[in-house]
Amino acid sequence: MNPFLQAYNTVFETAPFEEIKEEHFLPALKEAIALGKKEVEDITSNQAEPTFENTIEALEASGEMVTRVAEVFYNLNSAETNDEIQKIARDFSPQLTEYGNDIMLNAALFERVKAVYEDDQSALNEEQKMLLQKTYRGFMRNGANLSDEDKDKLRAIDNELSGLSLHFGENVLAETNDFELVIDNEADLEGLPEGIIEAAAETAAEKGKEGKWVFTLQYPSYIPFVTYSQKRELREKMTKAFGSRANKVNDYNNTEILKRIATLRYQRAQLLGFENHAEYTLQERMAEHPDKVKTFLNDILEAGKPAGIKEVEELTAYAKKNGGPSEIKKWDFSFYSEKLKQEKFQIDDDMLKPYFKLEDVIDGSFKVAELLYGITFHERKDIQKYHKDVITYEVKDAQDNHLAVFYADFFPREGKRNGAWMTSYRSQKKVAGVDIRPHISIVCNFTKPTKTKPSLLTFQEVTTLFHEFGHALHGIMASGTYASLSGTNVFWDFVELPSQVMENWCYEKECLDLFARHYETGEKIPAEMVERLKASASFMEGYATVRQVGLATLDMAWHATNPENVKDVNAYENEVLKETELLPRVEGSNTSTAFSHIFQGGYSAGYYSYKWAEVLDADAFEYFLEEGIFNENVATRFKKLISAGGTVHPAKLYREFRGRDADPKALLRRAGLLTENAEA
Numbered sequence: 001m002n003p004f005l006q007a008y009n010t011v012f013e014t015a016p017f018e019e020i021k022e023e024h025f026l027p028a029l030k031e032a033i034a035l036g037k038k039e040v041e042d043i044t045s046n047q048a049e050p051t052f053e054n055t056i057e058a059l060e061a062s063g064e065m066v067t068r069v070a071e072v073f074y075n076l077n078s079a080e081t082n083d084e085i086q087k088i089a090r091d092f093s094p095q096l097t098e099y100g101n102d103i104m105l106n107a108a109l110f111e112r113v114k115a116v117y118e119d120d121q122s123a124l125n126e127e128q129k130m131l132l133q134k135t136y137r138g139f140m141r142n143g144a145n146l147s148d149e150d151k152d153k154l155r156a157i158d159n160e161l162s163g164l165s166l167h168f169g170e171n172v173l174a175e176t177n178d179f180e181l182v183i184d185n186e187a188d189l190e191g192l193p194e195g196i197i198e199a200a201a202e203t204a205a206e207k208g209k210e211g212k213w214v215f216t217l218q219y220p221s222y223i224p225f226v227t228y229s230q231k232r233e234l235r236e237k238m239t240k241a242f243g244s245r246a247n248k249v250n251d252y253n254n255t256e257i258l259k260r261i262a263t264l265r266y267q268r269a270q271l272l273g274f275e276n277h278a279e280y281t282l283q284e285r286m287a288e289h290p291d292k293v294k295t296f297l298n299d300i301l302e303a304g305k306p307a308g309i310k311e312v313e314e315l316t317a318y319a320k321k322n323g324g325p326s327e328i329k330k331w332d333f334s335f336y337s338e339k340l341k342q343e344k345f346q347i348d349d350d351m352l353k354p355y356f357k358l359e360d361v362i363d364g365s366f367k368v369a370e371l372l373y374g375i376t377f378h379e380r381k382d383i384q385k386y387h388k389d390v391i392t393y394e395v396k397d398a399q400d401n402h403l404a405v406f407y408a409d410f411f412p413r414e415g416k417r418n419g420a421w422m423t424s425y426r427s428q429k430k431v432a433g434v435d436i437r438p439h440i441s442i443v444c445n446f447t448k449p450t451k452t453k454p455s456l457l458t459f460q461e462v463t464t465l466f467h468e469f470g471h472a473l474h475g476i477m478a479s480g481t482y483a484s485l486s487g488t489n490v491f492w493d494f495v496e497l498p499s500q501v502m503e504n505w506c507y508e509k510e511c512l513d514l515f516a517r518h519y520e521t522g523e524k525i526p527a528e529m530v531e532r533l534k535a536s537a538s539f540m541e542g543y544a545t546v547r548q549v550g551l552a553t554l555d556m557a558w559h560a561t562n563p564e565n566v567k568d569v570n571a572y573e574n575e576v577l578k579e580t581e582l583l584p585r586v587e588g589s590n591t592s593t594a595f596s597h598i599f600q601g602g603y604s605a606g607y608y609s610y611k612w613a614e615v616l617d618a619d620a621f622e623y624f625l626e627e628g629i630f631n632e633n634v635a636t637r638f639k640k641l642i643s644a645g646g647t648v649h650p651a652k653l654y655r656e657f658r659g660r661d662a663d664p665k666a667l668l669r670r671a672g673l674l675t676e677n678a679e680a
């Protein structure tokens with residue numbers, strides 16, 4: 001008996017983890033795919049005229065069993081994996097991809113979707129229109145409407161692109177691994193923390209250089225080195241090596257590769273009827289169009305640059321006073337800003353941790369949700385789990401009705417990947433008028449309790465928990481009709497609003513007093529400590545903002561234009577970054593050649609979204625600050641925004657919440673970088 005292939009006979013129909021064995025996955029997937037294909041065939045062979053119900057809604061409902069198996073499988077592969085599951089993944093993933101491709105390339109299916117799209121839509125409600133548009137665009141963006149010849153061109157471009165992205169990443173990796181800084185004189189370690197020195201000694205031993213210390217361009221080695229090393233010439237050496245990756249005259253140079261990637265993306269977009277790659281990408285984003293992104297970036301730059309310049313001046317004065325250089329170079333920035341930060345705020349993890357016992361922080365996040373939205377969390381011991389460390393809850397609404405199942409999995413272990421994330425085992429949707437409630441999970445890697453000490457979180461872990469909890473609330477409070485538009489299924493530059501906004505509560509005394517108590521004395525966290533914490537969080541924010549705007553501008557420069565005209569990658573980048581470089585540019589350095597986010601990963605024409613989401617969360621929280629951080633009216637409006645998921649365009653949704661568009665300056669106001677006068 002394969003548990004996936006029958007009704008779940010469990011509390012709230014939760015996944016029957018105790019019955020699920022590894023050998024169930026592939027047979028269940030096979031059967032689920034066959035069923036999904038049959039469901040699609042039923043749509044295409046339908047003799048009746050295509051309608052929203054018999055085509056769009058039917059397609060949305062198809063493949064339910066596939067989703068059920070895939071959700072459990074991928075969640076386990078992230079949170080509780082082993083060799084066997086990883087082996088299964090090598091079969092599982094290609095089958096799933098093929099199933100998806102078969103649907104997207106199904107010409108008969110597209111004919112019906114297109115017919116519904118081109119038909120009169122006036123009888124459809126807003127949510128139905130959204131689903132129709134999403135479905136239709138999905139096919140169109142995949143080339144369903146192209147001639148056979150153009151379809152072939154598209155596939156050829158896609159193939160070349162996937163090879164080039166891999167090649168780009170391999171070059172960055174090779175250049176990152178190629179460099180090492182070998183130190184054999186102990187005096188050259190001056191300033192470095194003990195743990196970093198130990199790690200460097202271990203790296204040296206691994207490389208057969210016993211008794212020496214090796215530093216590399218990997219982040220855990222590079223970042224602490226340039227932050228703490230007293231040796232300016234060594235920081236310079238490291239910074240230059242890092243900045244010139246894949247930009248040197250050797251086999252790993254990425255300039256031609258990245259130009260080719262940008263050019264192919266441009267051609268691909270043109271083939272699909274768009275002006276350029278950014279326009280293609282932004283069609284499915286809250287920002288909608290490259291012009292809007294450019295205006296957005298300009299607004300932030302204009303508002304943030306004076307603050308950034310001031311910060312660099314302050315840092316220069318500080319360095320000079322402490323026997324440093326009279327001009328801050330790239331390799332001085334982290335070093336002096338870390339020193340200045342320590343001096344100014346005198347705050348570190350060890351001071352804060354005693355106030356953040358894990359159980360208290362969880363409790364605190366639940367209280368915040370209750371105060372804002374009236375929902376409550378009740379631990380349940382009768383819900384099956386995939387590991388004994390997982391805690392399971394039933395979530396109830398203000399009227400005590402069942403709202404969701406919530407899984408929380410906090411501690412690291414073998415078989416769990418790094419980081420923190422939110423996921424779901426069942427999406428919310430409505431079937432024949434019945435509201436199917438979601439099963440939501442958050443997975444983290446927090447400090448474990450010991451025999452003598454409870455789990456005490458760093459402040460960053462506290463904000464991480466609130467962040468993931470914010471994503472969870474997005475899922476828990478979903479109230480859509482269609483799973484693919486429900487909960488966190490929203491545009492990509494909007495999905496971080498519900499999570500990031502939650503982090504703001506962690507800096508408010510009124511909120512911290514609900515739960516942040518010293519685990520030994522029970523004393524509340526001191527107000528002045530909270531103030532310092534808040535101030536230190538926005539330290540050098542002007543500089544950081546300008547830097548982020550620079551990276552986003554560079555991304556747009558490659559993707560919102562025709563890159564065929566670019567001759568010299570270095571000269572082009574220098575020109576593009578002219579307005580956003582607050583420190584002198586380093587000869588031989590190039591950002592584009594190692595900009596893996598946009599040339600290897602999925603952030604092309606999307607780097608702006610980091611700042612975009614921050615603006616949204618700062619602007620949204622400003623509304624709470626104006627009316628009270630637990631104000632019922634604002635909370636009710638925000639709940640409406642969260643519950644809507646992707647059923648309404650996010651720009652419209654946000655306007656309904658705030659009464660206007662988000663103000664880019666909210667971000668700098670939160671950081672205290674704008675006074676009323678400076679704004680006028």
Ligand SMILES: [Zn+2]
Nearest residue numbers: 467471496499
């Ligand atoms: Zn997130």
